[in-house]
Amino acid sequence: MLVPILDLPAAPVNDTAARVALAKLSLFATVLVRPAAAGNALPTDLDLTSAIVPVLVALTSDPDTWLTAATTYLDSGAAGVLLDPTPALTKSTAASLAATLKASGLPASRIHVQLSASGATLSNEKELLDCIAALNSAVNGGYWLSWPTLPVAPVGDIEESADKKAAFLRTVARDAVKNLAAATKRGDATRVLTIHAPAVPVTAALIGAADKAGINIACPATQIALSASTDPALLDVGAVATAPLATDRPDGLFPTVVVDARGHALGLAYSSTLSVGEAIRTGQGVYHSRTRGLWYKGLTSGATQALLRIDYDCDRDTLQFVVSQNGAGFCHNGTRSCFGAGAPSGTGIAALAETLEKRMVDAPAGSYTRRLFEDEKLLAAKVLEEAQELVDARTEAEVAGEAADLIYFALARARSMGVGLAEIEKVLDMRARKVSRRPGNAKPKYAAAVAEKEKETRSVEQATVAPVATPAAPVAAPAPAPVTAAPEDPTAGLKMRVVDLSSVSTTEYAALLQRPILDSGKIQAIVEPIVEAVRTQGDKALLDLTKKFDKANLASPVLLPPFAQHYAPSALSNKVRNAIDVAMANVEKFHRAQLEPEPLVVETMPGVICTRDWRAIDRVGLYVPGGTAVLPSSTLMLGVPARVAGCKTIVVATPPRADGSVAPEVLYVADKIGAAQVVLAGGAQAVAAMAFGTESVLKVDKICGPGNQFVTAAKMQVQNSTQAMVAIDMPAGPSEVLVIADGDSDPRFVAADLLSQAEHGPDSQVVLVAVGMSDPEVARVEAEVIKQALQLPRVEIVRKCLPKSVIVRASTMAEAVKFSNAYAPEHLILNLDDNVAKALVKDITSAGSVFVGAYSPESCGDYASGTNHTLPTYGYAAMYSGVNTHTFVKHITTQHLSKAGLDKLADAVITLAEVEGLDAHARAVAVRVGRFNP
Numbered sequence: 007m008l009v010p011i012l013d014l015p016a017a018p019v020n021d022t023a024a025r026v027a028l029a030k031l032s033l034f035a036t037v038l039v040r041p042a043a044a045g046n047a048l049p050t051d052l053d054l055t056s057a058i059v060p061v062l063v064a065l066t067s068d069p070d071t072w073l074t075a076a077t078t079y080l081d082s083g084a085a086g087v088l089l090d091p092t093p094a095l096t097k098s099t100a101a102s103l104a105a106t107l108k109a110s111g112l113p114a115s116r117i118h119v120q121l122s123a124s125g126a127t128l129s130n131e132k133e134l135l136d137c138i139a140a141l142n143s144a145v146n147g148g149y150w151l152s153w154p155t156l157p158v159a160p161v162g163d164i165e166e167s168a169d170k171k172a173a174f175l176r177t178v179a180r181d182a183v184k185n186l187a188a189a190t191k192r193g194d195a196t197r198v199l200t201i202h203a204p205a206v207p208v209t210a211a212l213i214g215a216a217d218k219a220g221i222n223i224a225c226p227a228t229q230i231a232l233s234a235s236t237d238p239a240l241l242d243v244g245a246v247a248t249a250p251l252a253t254d255r256p257d258g259l260f261p262t263v264v265v266d267a268r269g270h271a272l273g274l275a276y277s278s279t280l281s282v283g284e285a286i287r288t289g290q291g292v293y294h295s296r297t298r299g300l301w302y303k304g305l306t307s308g309a310t311q312a313l314l315r316i317d318y319d320c321d322r323d324t325l326q327f328v329v330s331q332n333g334a335g336f337c338h339n340g341t342r343s344c345f346g347a348g349a350p351s352g353t354g355i356a357a358l359a360e361t362l363e364k365r366m367v368d369a370p371a372g373s374y375t376r377r378l379f380e381d382e383k384l385l386a387a388k389v390l391e392e393a394q395e396l397v398d399a400r401t402e403a404e405v406a407g408e409a410a411d412l413i414y415f416a417l418a419r420a421r422s423m424g425v426g427l428a429e430i431e432k433v434l435d436m437r438a439r440k441v442s443r444r445p446g447n448a449k450p451k452y453a454a455a456v457a458e459k460e461k462e463t464r465s466v467e468q469a470t471v472a473p474v475a476t477p478a479a480p481v482a483a484p485a486p487a488p489v490t491a492a493p494e495d496p497t498a499g500l501k502m503r504v505v506d507l508s509s510v511s512t513t514e515y516a517a518l519l520q521r522p523i524l525d526s527g528k529i530q531a532i533v534e535p536i537v538e539a540v541r542t543q544g545d546k547a548l549l550d551l552t553k554k555f556d557k558a559n560l561a562s563p564v565l566l567p568p569f570a571q572h573y574a575p576s577a578l579s580n581k582v583r584n585a586i587d588v589a590m591a592n593v594e595k596f597h598r599a600q601l602e603p604e605p606l607v608v609e610t611m612p613g614v615i616c617t618r619d620w621r622a623i624d625r626v627g628l629y630v631p632g633g634t635a636v637l638p639s640s641t642l643m644l645g646v647p648a649r650v651a652g653c654k655t656i657v658v659a660t661p662p663r664a665d666g667s668v669a670p671e672v673l674y675v676a677d678k679i680g681a682a683q684v685v686l687a688g689g690a691q692a693v694a695a696m697a698f699g700t701e702s703v704l705k706v707d708k709i710c711g712p713g714n715q716f717v718t719a720a721k722m723q724v725q726n727s728t729q730a731m732v733a734i735d736m737p738a739g740p741s742e743v744l745v746i747a748d749g750d751s752d753p754r755f756v757a758a759d760l761l762s763q764a765e766h767g768p769d770s771q772v773v774l775v776a777v778g779m780s781d782p783e784v785a786r787v788e789a790e791v792i793k794q795a796l797q798l799p800r801v802e803i804v805r806k807c808l809p810k811s812v813i814v815r816a817s818t819m820a821e822a823v824k825f826s827n828a829y830a831p832e833h834l835i836l837n838l839d840d841n842v843a844k845a846l847v848k849d850i851t852s853a854g855s856v857f858v859g860a861y862s863p864e865s866c867g868d869y870a871s872g873t874n875h876t877l878p879t880y881g882y883a884a885m886y887s888g889v890n891t892h893t894f895v896k897h898i899t900t901q902h903l904s905k906a907g908l909d910k911l912a913d914a915v916i917t918l919a920e921v922e923g924l925d926a927h928a929r930a931v932a933v934r935v936g937r938f939n940p
């Protein structure tokens with residue numbers, strides 16, 4: 007087939023000639039649309055459905071630039087992009103281009119790649135075949151062969167040859183091109199080789215012969231006459247459009263199936279080169295009547311057709327005209343279709359849309375449809391009502407019925423605003439062509455409404471279950487089911503309990519120090535079989551558990567570096583990369599400073615020298631939580647100190663998303679810390695896999711990182727296993743914060759800090775110690791908490807956390823500090839005047855990390871200030887430190903005693919050995935200092 011090359015004028019592209027040319031050429035061809043300058047944006051209203059847009063690929067630079075350009079063109083609806091690499095591809099650059107493409111997630115079916123021929127004889131055939139082989143897995147659109155120096159083929163030879171295919175191959179394509187065309191098709195048949203050889207005059211015969219060899223021919227659109235022309239130098243558009251066709255009919259016509267935009271057959275007609283040319287030139291349904299010759303459909307009846315597209319059939323002897331039929335219809339009997347009257351535009355949604363379009367004009371006054379169109383409020387209420395009913399529907403029949411109702415009112419709403427089904431479908435088609443995806447989260451107010459509704463349903467369900475337990479009532483009509491439940495209090499679950507330290511008993515005080523966690527026995531009972539399954543069954547159990555808990559069906563439980571190959575570069579904006587880089591730099595600075603530069607050397611007695619030095623732990627496993635939030639910050643908080651310490655093997659484990667992928671932000675950090683693998687698993691199974699190792703997962707010596715109760719329990723369990731021989735950092739469970747504030751603290755800051763940890767998970771706990779605050783001051787904080795919580799997308803998690811949280815009223819700062827030390831919070835925020843807060847730090851004896859003053863929000867420590875955010879929870883801050891560089895090292899001591907030194911120490915050692923009755927110990931000294939002669 008012919009592929010026209012259309013050069014757009016310089017921006018702004020408002021050139022009508024270019025638009026008209028694109029519209030006409032798109033009727034029968036895929037068009038290469040070249041912006042005036044490479045990479046230029048194209049007008050958003052340009053219909054690119056049949057267009058391929060070139061994108062320059064600088065192989066030696068950051069792929070981000072060309073990937074962004076390609077994504078933008080594909081998002082604007084372009085059928086494809088033609089990647090034009092510089093320098094010309096080699097086998098190895100083709101392989102890395104394929105890897106980049108695969109990782110990018112761009113659809114292979116819309117990717118075309120430019121190859122370059124080097125000379126008249128295609129001397130680089132082997133190289134081109136290698137490139138095609140390397141690219142085929144990532145390229146399913148097609149290949150272009152640019153062949154500037156191809157010798158001019160004798161036009162006459164081609165046109166006059168009886169065997170056009172043979173002539174074509176002899177003079178233009180040669181055997182090498184046949185090979186390329188075959189390689190292009192390998193695997194599936196969708197790819198086509200397109201040759202652009204400017205030195206070869208393009209003729210209809212050339213296009214036809216090439217098509218038979220499975221090759222497209224490209225030529226500038228300016229060489230095609232798109233309106234009536236007598237210029238012999240121009241190609242007739244009808245001739246080039248029908249060039250690939252062959253007919254065995256004696257009259258030389260091509261049978262033509264006529265269908266509407268939905269593919270419903272309207273009838274059968276015949277075409278000739280002349281009629282096809284006229285159809286393209288006029289954009290109308292024009293055919294060749296076997297009795298009357300050229301036939302402009304509807305010229306006399308008014309039932310004209312707008313031509314939407316011309317398709318070729320598989321063996322190139324039949325055409326399909328896709329049209330939009332006007333007037334009565336295609337059939338001479340006045341029906342839409344020659345195959346029976348049928349429904350106006352088919353059935354279902356299309357028929358409904360057409361009925362509504364008619365009703366908009368002719369619905370009688372007072373009819374329901376007329377009311378709907380005229381009463382905007384009624385229509386709006388019906389759309390909302392039907393949407394809710396669809397959400398509430400449970401059985402298949404209910405869902406089908408409610409969806410039908412919603413579609414009816416949605417189409418009525420669109421029609422009343424002048425929007426028809428065609429426009430809606432156009433939007434849907436454009437969206438289907440977009441390659442960059444939005445997260446698709448619901449707006450907070452709708453998410454909250456659904457959660458509320460769920461609660462409502464639960465309470466209705468409970469209410470209907472309750473009567474079972476009550477004595478049987480006398481026979482009576484069943485009570486009517488509640489139609490609508492009373493609206494619930496939106497502040498439900500957002501109030502914290504308030505207690506006053508001055509009035510609590512010792513038992514109550516002790517209870518306030520407890521965390522809202524499940525009974526550890528219960529958790530261990532859940533975790534134990536999981537750990538055991540992974541220990542004994544390795545990968546198989548790991549994959550099964552990942553399917554069960556994370557809904558991901560994986561072929562392998564690990565990803566290998568470089569991890570950038572597992573996500574599209576465009577998935578990670580420069581803004582996010584920069585933020586991660588800033589955070590990593592600060593965390594590295596703080597953790598590098600923790601390294602002990604020199605071994606500790608102490609001469610305890612003359613001639614007795616003791617030293618202590620450190621070595622990195624060889625293999626470490628970093629658990630990065632991923633159940634309810636993606637935590638690249640935890641990846642860097644663990645990975646940076648591990649790398650700074652010099653750990654040789656770093657394994658990262660994180661729960662995969664249901665589609666088996668891992669957040670690109672986590673993978674970006676994994677690459678930066680030099681991780682050896684990313685284990686696609688979460689919870690107890692991930693911990694067990696790293697502790698024992700599996701066929702795919704590397705065994706580690708120490709497991710670090712935070713997680714939910716299951717993760718923490720599994721860490722505690724494997725550290726006790728002599729088979730695992732693995733250490734852990736500490737119990738870093740559900741996040742918690744304790745804020746000490748007084749009457750001068752800004753309630754907005756206090757509330758924001760409490761919520762920042764409350765949003766982590768339902769088992770988190772937040773505590774406010776309010777020092778000397780009056781009732782109105784406490785009330786202001788409570789009101790702020792509610793106000794800010796209601797604005798959070800994760801408000802439903804907050805609702806589960808706050809009822810387990812508490813406001814503790816203390817009379818004095820000393821009382822507050824005493825309580826905080828006993829609670830030993832993971833995070834302690836001193837939201838107080840700077841000087842007061844700074845002075846208080848020395849009194850803090852137990853806390854994971856302290857945030858000093860009103861302008862030190864905990865979030866800074868969570869992400870980027872430099873301190874670590876993996877910290878002990880549950881009160882373990884009383885005896886554990888948070889993760890730091892030392893977490894990833896172990897210490898080794900040495901000693902050296904000179905003869906004189908041993909002489910001096912001998913007495914003490916021999917005496918103590920004798921006290922313990924360990925004579926051999928005593929003799930090991932005595933034999934050296936001449937007190938024992940065996």
Ligand SMILES: NC(=O)c1ccc[n+]([C@@H]2O[C@H](COP(=O)([O-])OP(=O)(O)OC[C@H]3O[C@@H](n4cnc5c(N)ncnc54)[C@H](O)[C@@H]3O)[C@@H](O)[C@H]2O)c1
Pocket residue numbers: 532555556630631632633634635637640661687688689690691712713714715716717738739740741742766767769770832875876877878879
């Ligand atoms: N202390 C710290 O330093 C720190 C830092 C960051 C995050 N956190 C905490 O980490 C936690 C992350 O929790 P998360 O759940 O979002 O992610 P997670 O990755 O810790 O846990 C998810 C995994 O839990 C397992 N799981 C879930 N329900 C289970 C069940 N019923 N039985 C067995 N296993 C089950 C699944 O395997 C799942 O993959 C939060 O509590 C957060 O507060 C703590």
Ligand SMILES: N[C@H](CO)Cc1c[nH]c[nH+]1
Pocket residue numbers: 637639640740741742763832868875876877
């Ligand atoms: N607050 C958590 C530690 O308990 C760490 C974190 C990660 N992302 C946000 N916060």
